[in-house]
Amino acid sequence: AQSVAQPEDQVNVAEGNPLTVKCTYSVSGNPYLFWYVQYPNRGLQFLLKYITGDNLVKGSYGFEAEFNKSQTSFHLKKPSALVSDSALYFCAVRDADSGAGSYQLTFGKGTKLSVIP
Amino acid sequence: GAGVSQTPSNKVTEKGKYVELRCDPISGHTALYWYRQSLGQGPEFLIYFQGTGAADDSGLPNDRFFAVRPEGSVSTLKIQRTERGDSAVYLCASSEGGHGTDTQYFGPGTRLTVL
Numbered sequence: 001a002q003s004v005a006q007p008e009d010q011v012n013v014a015e016g017n018p019l020t021v022k023c024t025y026s027v028s029g030n031p032y033l034f035w036y037v038q039y040p041n042r043g044l045q046f047l048l049k050y051i052t053g054d055n056l057v058k059g060s061y062g063f064e065a066e067f068n069k070s071q072t073s074f075h076l077k078k079p080s081a082l083v084s085d086s087a088l089y090f091c092a093v094r095d096a097d098s099g100a101g102s103y104q105l106t107f108g109k110g111t112k113l114s115v116i117p
Numbered sequence: 118g119a120g121v122s123q124t125p126s127n128k129v130t131e132k133g134k135y136v137e138l139r140c141d142p143i144s145g146h147t148a149l150y151w152y153r154q155s156l157g158q159g160p161e162f163l164i165y166f167q168g169t170g171a172a173d174d175s176g177l178p179n180d181r182f183f184a185v186r187p188e189g190s191v192s193t194l195k196i197q198r199t200e201r202g203d204s205a206v207y208l209c210a211s212s213e214g215g216h217g218t219d220t221q222y223f224g225p226g227t228r229l230t231v232l
């Protein structure tokens with residue numbers, strides 16, 4: 001079984017400050033990890049993913065995430081938050097060793113990010 | 118290029134009725150997924166197609182839910198005898214092929230309301 005936890009329902013940060021949105025995961029094998037962002041009444045937009053290799057992954061709009069295997073975490077970060085970053089952020093995982101029959105993603109409940117001007 | 122499109126964007130129906138939700142994937146993508154997102158929750162997997170066949174339908178909640186992809190492109194999610202608990206946003210996603218590392222690209226969703 002695979003699962004994701006996003007421990008914070010909401011994160012508030014001042015514009016210009018660094019932001020972190022936390023994610024921890026659980027899989028039987030090795031993880032493939034993804035971050036998506038959802039704006040109101042919109043679908044999910046892909047930000048970045050970790051498959052293998054460098055633990056620091058860079059993605060769209062200046063976001064990055066760090067894979068930490070020992071802590072089973074994949075926190076999303078940005079050095080300087082913008083008001084336009086305010087949205088709902090979802091972390092997702094897939095077990096890389098689950099076989100070719102299923103590519104389903106398991107999502108966390110989401111974290112609402114509010115960037116205050 | 119064009120992204121994943123879904124129609125209708127909103128659907129209101131009465132309890133017990135039948136509904137169909139349509140998904141047009143990104144051109145050339147062979148893999149297609151359906152997810153359901155309830156209020157305040159993350160998307161939950163329903164079914165995955167590779168080409169025309171359902172490779173994994175383990176997320177379908179019961180036999181009232183059925184999906185098809187007859188020509189390996191457009192997919193239709195069908196819900197019979199709708200119940201109020203079926204109210205949710207139904208999301209469709211597609212990816213290039215049959216690789217677990219592929220990025221899934223999502224459509225805007227269909228908001229289903231069952232009265």
